[in-house]
Amino acid sequence: MIGRRHPSTRGDTDAASPAAGGGSWLHSDDAAGVAILVFVGVVFAITTTFEEVPAALSQGIPPEQFPRILVVVIALLAVIMIVQSRLRREGPRKRVPVMVLFTACLLIVFVVLIDWIGMIAAMLGFCVALPLLWGEKRFLWVGVYAVLFPVCIYLLFSMLLGVRLPLGLFMG
């Protein structure tokens, strides 16, 4: 396996190396541990909003108790994780390449668009956008792929399996 630079990932990874000072605390296990502690805190708070159980049904474990046990277990493990990370003195990770963020945004846009323009049309757009975003230069191939793939999906799901794919607000 050998490496080649992709234009969209070049600057980010280099600049973000710990040596270059780009890998911040946010990319360390400590940050992950703190995020987990915040998350379990929120989950615990939500468990306090569960409905009261009528007295006739309150013989067993109350509904909030089991999630709370899990919250405590996760919190303890997160603390152990933070301690372990400090003992190992591991440096922070490199920053996430911008390409990942763009790709993630594209995935979200794709799913949002399904509700608006329907599954097949959104898929067509996605099949054009992602290859181009990832640096594909064979435009004719992209075009052929973007048309053929959604058509195959439509034939397989709608015709063969009988799944009613969403048509979107406009088509529906």
Place this chain on the structure above:
Amino acid sequence: MDIFTTLASILLDPYMLLVILAGTVGGVLVGVLPGLSSTMATALLLPFTVTMEPIPAISLLAALYCAGTYGGSITAILINAPGAPPAAATALDGYPLAVRGEAGRALGMATVSSTIGGIFSVLVLIVAAPLLARIAYKFGAPEYFALALFGLSMLASISGKSSVKNLIGGAFGVLIATVGVDFTTGVERFTFGFPELTEGIHFIPVMIGLFGGSELLTQAASLNVIYKRIASVAVRLPSREDFRKVRGVIARSCGIGTFIGILPAEGGTVAAMVAYNEAKRWSKDKAEFGNGAIEGIAGPEAANNAATGGAMVPTLALGIPGSATTAVILGALMVHGLRPGPHLFNEQPHLLYSIFIAMLVANVMFMGLGMVGAKVFARVTLIPRTFLWPSVFALAVVGSYALTQSMLDVWVMLIFGLLGFLFRRYGFSPAPIIMGLILGELVENSLKQSLLIFGHNWLLFFERPIVVTFFVLTLAGLFGPFLYQHLVSGFTKNRGGTLDE
């Protein structure tokens, strides 16, 4: 209907043979492609199997599982990038051997050892699963609680370096399983006003997101990597001399792989690593390892395929997944209205025999396909990632939607895809989350039932010998990896060596 009748009925049924062949070819293909694993493929394929009858559906997934584990070895040998995680150890010696111009010999050894390992483990599965189910038939709620706890504790030993992270992942999975209506009180938990969530978060979109969505983002982070391919040559069967050299290794690795596969949560990757280490430890020519030792291919390949049958033992007999892929297969059984466990052996013997036979036939099929078509399969890696991964994600979207025809499932898939990328980035494997999600309901319900039986006296757990045994094993599973790490680091410090050595 016994197993021989089932064997005959499957071999004489063109539809079933076609289904198993499709699973086998599909498995080898996804195994070959770096980034696509049999776990992801079974998760993606699961929604498509919903419309099928249970027997062909589960047989398809089982065949895909077996062949996917083997397929990873082809790219491990030819491009030094394991197509699937269980083939990582194979690359250590397979690629150097291919560089030396002996790719055909390496591929032949990988194919034969994989087949032997796979068939051995299926035979163990055929014998062990019904026996285990017979024992499990006597289990009550407390025993199931202790067993599920043991299964979760084994997550700690999937990878020694990130035991705590695996346990966090497992606990997080169990937490996700609490979403929905509490079965004893009817109180809604974490539903946030969504009526679709009252039945809980469906595990299939979660699986698809964690494995498929997160892998797509991982690929986006590594667009700068290209693979240098070794020109593939004709695959050849191992020579008599090679076979004499590796027969002990294969025999040992079959045992190691099957045993590790049977342990809940442990899968082919762990089995292959352990088998590689053992092959090296027992070898007379240790210096050859890492430079193209044929035993370094035979060991891990026999072990990772042996783990497939092994992993199916607890999955079918107890309803406790033996690996990440069997967790998906367990999910598939549930989607088809079947509850894996001892009762399945009484209620659906034909289904179980069909799974056994499908796995057996898949092992034979991938041997034939591997010997004849490894060259062709290796060419699959030429598919540009710019077209492959958009297709995978589009299938993930449609697959998530098709299950209940709800956009909420698509959003669940997407959210878990994004989360899965973050989890991976911080060293959290998706597999423990899936294990927790699958076992979550069993853990909570069996705990609640047990406490009702015991009148809320926790101490009564300790009056049941099977429960106590599982509790002891749970403690061993939780603390074993830490003790082992401590002992090994102490030992290597004293010897002045490194952990890797």
